[in-house]
Amino acid sequence: QVQLVESGGGLVQPGGSLKLSCAASPSIFSTHVMGWYRQAPGKQHELVADINNGGRTNYADSVKGRFTISRDNAQNTVYLQMNSLKPEDTAVYYCNAKRGVFNYRGQGTQVTVSS
Secondary structure (H helix, E strand, O other): OOOEEEEOOEEEOOOOOEEEEEEEOHHHHOOOEEEEEEEOOOOOOEEEEEEOOOOOEEEOOOOOOOEEEEEEOOOOEEEEEEOOOOHHHOEEEEEEEEEOOEEEEOOOEEEEEOO
16 A cells, blocks of 8 residues: 655745654665656646655755655655745645556645745
8 A cells, every 4th residue: 555644734924834754665666767847826737846765856846956856765755845935835645656557646735824
């Protein structure tokens, strides 16, 4: 059974930081590209960042220089460190595991950036 369990969302002021975590099933963590997507109200689902099992990362232009994705292979966990948060970063953030046509997504965690 594939599980992706996110944690770490919440309310933060503009300019603040949050760190999201996603604990994944061992069966997929080592073989799938792990990533974070987000969806804001009225907007499309979009890729925020992803990382493959070799550590290669990919970021959306809107978060480059502010967000960092990382993975702990021993803990089967992927992280998203979010710094210098902006109100436009407000969204539900989803952990994602992808390999070819196979795609798994967690239930999501709300991130709200507001003063």
